[in-house]
Amino acid sequence: MAPTLSTVQFADPAEVTEFVVNKGNGVKGLSETGIKALPDQYIQPFEERLINKFVNETDEAIPVIDMSNPEEDKVAEAVCDAAERWGFFQVINHGVPLEVLDNVKAATHRFFNLPVEEKSRFTRENSLSTNVRFGTSFSPRAEKALEWKDYLSLFFVSETEAEQYWPDACKNEALEYMNKSKTMVRKLLEYLGKNLNVKELDKTKESLFMGSIRINLNYYPICPNPDLTVGVGRHSDVSSLTILLQDQIGGLHVRSLSSGNWVHVPPVPGSFVINIGDAMQILSNGRYKSVEHRVLANGSNNRISVPIFVNPKPESVIGPLPEVVANGEEPVYRDVVYSDYVRYFFKKAHDGKKTIDFAKI
Ligand SMILES: COc1cc(/C=C/C(=O)SCCNC(=O)CCNC(=O)[C@H](O)C(C)(C)COP(=O)(O)OP(=O)(O)OC[C@H]2O[C@@H](n3cnc4c(N)ncnc43)[C@H](O)[C@@H]2OP(=O)(O)O)ccc1O
Numbered sequence: 250m251a252p253t254l255s256t257v258q259f260a261d262p263a264e265v266t267e268f269v270v271n272k273g274n275g276v277k278g279l280s281e282t283g284i285k286a287l288p289d290q291y292i293q294p295f296e297e298r299l300i301n302k303f304v305n306e307t308d309e310a311i312p313v314i315d316m317s318n319p320e321e322d323k324v325a326e327a328v329c330d331a332a333e334r335w336g337f338f339q340v341i342n343h344g345v346p347l348e349v350l351d352n353v354k355a356a357t358h359r360f361f362n363l364p365v366e367e368k369s370r371f372t373r374e375n376s377l378s379t380n381v382r383f384g385t386s387f388s389p390r391a392e393k394a395l396e397w398k399d400y401l402s403l404f405f406v407s408e409t410e411a412e413q414y415w416p417d418a419c420k421n422e423a424l425e426y427m428n429k430s431k432t433m434v435r436k437l438l439e440y441l442g443k444n445l446n447v448k449e450l451d452k453t454k455e456s457l458f459m460g461s462i463r464i465n466l467n468y469y470p471i472c473p474n475p476d477l478t479v480g481v482g483r484h485s486d487v488s489s490l491t492i493l494l495q496d497q498i499g500g501l502h503v504r505s506l507s508s509g510n511w512v513h514v515p516p517v518p519g520s521f522v523i524n525i526g527d528a529m530q531i532l533s534n535g536r537y538k539s540v541e542h543r544v545l546a547n548g549s550n551n552r553i554s555v556p557i558f559v560n561p562k563p564e565s566v567i568g569p570l571p572e573v574v575a576n577g578e579e580p581v582y583r584d585v586v587y588s589d590y591v592r593y594f595f596k597k598a599h600d601g602k603k604t605i606d607f608a609k610i
């Protein structure tokens with residue numbers, strides 16, 4: 250059973266960290282104690298809070314693209330245009346059965362509703378596989394201010410490995426979600442590749458664009474002072490492409506490339522939010538943009554989201570594609586080993602678009 254106010258008292262911030270991070274209660278456990286004020290270590294610097302005046306003053310919106318007829322040129326054009334001008338878009342009629350989406354959302358709630366002793370089997374310290382990690386915030390040991398989010402991160406190696414190590418509460422649903430999304434992912438990558446003069450997604454391109462998959466189940470519990478903190482701080486993803494399933498609560502904001510405004514991504518039932526990640530920005534020599542985004546904390550509702558990060562293989566060397574620089578275009582990025590890039594991302598706190606400097610020439 251979740252601890253309650255009568256059983257949990259925090260004398261100082263270190264006790265909160267012990268309870269949330271080290272004991273594996275997460276911010277969900279903290280929220281469920283009935284805590285009335287945000288603990289100090291969650292208070293973000295003023296400039297990192299999503300203050301209302303920067304939001305919703307604009308009628309800008311990320312494109313919503315209908316994929317009912319995926320072979321039509323206008324679908325490919327809309328995807329490539331959005332990847333260049335927004336780095337973000339939503340897709341509807343994408344062919345992934347709605348039941349699969351409902352099932353993975355239900356499985357996410359089922360996992361986070363497990364008792365702490367069960368979830369703690371998957372913390373960094375306890376997990377039997379480095380490919381399965383239950384955690385909180387982003388990089389708690391590196392962060393000056395923590396983020397109001399718990400997560401389960403599942404790196405796919407094989408069905409057998411997943412069967413053995415992924416939590417029973419969600420493994421079948423997460424695998425089905427991943428498998429049933431593959432056709433859509435391939436199609437999106439074909440559109441993006443063709444526009445870069447990549448003729449086909451052969452084995453080499455496949456391992457660069459979609460050589461590894463990570464699924465995260467994110468849980469953002471009700472927060473006592475949502476204006477003082479964030480669910481997720483400003484960052485860009487390090488993937489090639491991210492496919493995000495969000496529930497009906499909302500809170501994801503994207504930085505508009507044209508105005509610099511923070512633009513809300515409204516939940517559209519049955520849709521996916523798709524975004525370009527740093528790996529794709531590097532491979533396309535900056536043509537496609539991985540854009541800063543962040544998530545608000547919420548004072549009245551719990552929220553979940555389930556991103557699939559489609560990535561190069563960890564051992565892939567990524568740099569501007571030969572097809573892109575063949576015409577004499579100057580490369581903006583150097584070649585980097587993808588796992589070095591990801592390790593660099595994970596070892597620091599979220600810092601907006603700074604990760605990509607690691608690969609800049
Ligand atoms: C969590 O909140 C997030 C997450 C995100 C994620 C955005 C993405 O775009 S995720 C896609 C990343 N790409 C991949 O995972 C594919 C390639 N993977 C790899 O190359 C490797 O698996 C590796 C990630 C480099 C890890 O390799 P290795 O060094 O063998 O493994 P570890 O020793 O386990 O990890 C080293 C170090 O990395 C950090 N870390 C690892 N996994 C995670 C994870 N799932 N979540 C958070 N941090 C992770 C961690 O610091 C590890 O050091 P420890 O000392 O703590 O073990 C976007 C926004 C978010 O808020």
Ligand SMILES: O=C(O)CCC(=O)C(=O)O
Nearest residue numbers: 467481495501544554556
């Ligand atoms: O929860 C969301 O809407 C976005 C989460 C996110 O940006 C991430 O996990 O990388």
Ligand SMILES: [Fe+2]
Nearest residue numbers: 484485486542
């Ligand atoms: Fe993200």
